[in-house]
Every structure is written in C-alpha cells, then in structure tokens.
Amino acid sequence: xxxxxxxxxxxxxxxxxxxxxxxxxxxxxxxxxxxxxxxxxxxxxxxxxxxxxxxxxxxxxxxxxxxxxxxxxxxxxxxxxxxxxxxxxxxxxxxxxxxxxxxxxxxxxxxxxxxxxxxxxxxxxxxxxxxxxxxxxxxxxxxxxxxxxxxxxxxxxxxxxxxxxxxx
Numbered sequence: 001x002x003x004x005x006x007x008x009x010x011x012x013x014x015x016x017x018x019x020x021x022x023x024x025x026x027x028x029x030x031x032x033x034x035x036x037x038x039x040x041x042x043x044x045x046x047x048x049x050x051x052x053x054x055x056x057x058x059x060x061x062x063x064x065x066x067x068x069x070x071x072x073x074x075x076x077x078x079x080x081x082x083x084x085x086x087x088x089x090x091x092x093x094x095x096x097x098x099x100x101x102x103x104x105x106x107x108x109x110x111x112x113x114x115x116x117x118x119x120x121x122x123x124x125x126x127x128x129x130x131x132x133x134x135x136x137x138x139x140x141x142x143x144x145x146x147x148x149x150x151x152x153x154x155x156x157x158x159x160x161x162x163x164x165x166x167x168x
Contacts, residue, residue, distance in 0.1 A: 004125050006137025009144055010061070011121070013053045014113045020045055021113075024106040033099045042092040042105065049147050050089070054082050056143035057116075064136055065120060068127045074119055081112045 003011050020042070027033050062079065065071040088105040091097050097105065125133070 001122055001125060003121065004133050004137075006133045006140065007121050007124070009140055010053065010057070011117065013049055013144075013147070014117060016049060017045065017053075017109060018113055021106040021110040024102060028099060028103050028106075033102065035097065035099065035102070036095065038102055039092040039095050039097055042089065042097075042102070046089040046092070052144060052147050054086075056140055058082065060136060060139045060143055061120075061124075064128075064132070065124055068123075070127060071120065071123050074115075074123065078112070078116060078120065081108070081115075085109060085112060 024038060024042075027038070058079065062075045066075050085105070085108060088097070088101070088108070091101065092105070124136075128136075
C-alpha cells in the first residue's frame with residue numbers, strides 16, 4: 001500500500017533512523033566499533049530528531065489510532081517499545097553501552113520502525129478516512145516543524161572505511 005502523504009514526514013524520519021541502524025550493524029559486523037563515537041552519534045540522532053519524532057507519535061498519532069479497536073493493542077506495544085528505546089538512548093548519552101548493547105539498540109530500533117510502517121501506518125490508512133488523515137497531517141506538520149529537514153550525516157569516526165588488503 002502506498003504511504004498516505006500525511007504520514008510521509010514520519011516515514012522519512014524512519015528512513016534516517018534505519019540508515020543509522022544499517023551503518024551501526026555494518027560497523028559491528030566489520031569489528032569497527034568506536035564505542036564513544038557511536039554513542040555520541042546515537043545521542044545526537046536522538047536529540048536532533050528522534051525525541052521530537054517520538055513526541056509527535058505519542059501526542060498526535062497514537063491517540064488517534066487508539067480510537068480504533070484494531071489498533072489499540074499495537075499502540076500499547078509501540079509505547080512500550082518507545083520506553084525501552086529511550087532507555088537505550090539515555091544509556092548512550094551516559095556512554096554506558098558496549099558493542100552488544102549498540103547492536104541490540106540497532107536491532108530494536110529497526111524492528112520498531114518496521115512495525116510502525118508495516119502495521120500501524122498500514123492499519124491507519126485502512127481504517128481512517130482521508131479527512132482524518134489530513135487532520136493528522138496538519139497536526140504532524142506543526143509538531144515536526146523544529147526537526148531539521150536534512151538527513152544527518154555520519155561522523156568521520158563512524159564511517160566505515162574500505163579495508164586495505166595486503167598481498168603476500
């Protein structure tokens with residue numbers, strides 16, 4: 001199902017967070033994890049975009065979605081996941097994550113985003129009329145206005161570099 005235009009701003013932010021998850025996973029698999037740099041980047045992404053994104057979902061999207069019985073349990077699951085993810089983000093800010101914790105954060109964040117995209121957004125588009133989605137879109141525009149419209153770039157320390165191979 002095509003994404004309704006009123007949910008696209010949240011989907012774009014999901015893409016930013018998923019890009020972070022993919023880069024983090026690749027770095028962990030490559031054994032190139034600078035814990036300080038990755039935790040700083042996770043903290044920066046949270047503070048610059050995710051905190052406002054979560055608030056918009058919790059104050060705009062979720063209350064509307066819970067008006068539909070088919071979406072109530074899903075919204076409760078998503079709220080619980082927000083709480084778990086906030087704990088990881090707070091630990092990153094405190095520089096209290098190890099490589100396994102970073103991997104867990106990336107996995108949990110990616111799963112959460114996919115659940116919102118595939119279950120919540122699809123469900124909302126199925127049960128809500130265009131007027132209701134338009135009203136959500138207008139409210140989301142206001143709630144998200146303080147988020148930068150550009151994608152955060154990786155820091156120099158968290159970019160994966162090609163491995164140099166030596167031939168004997």
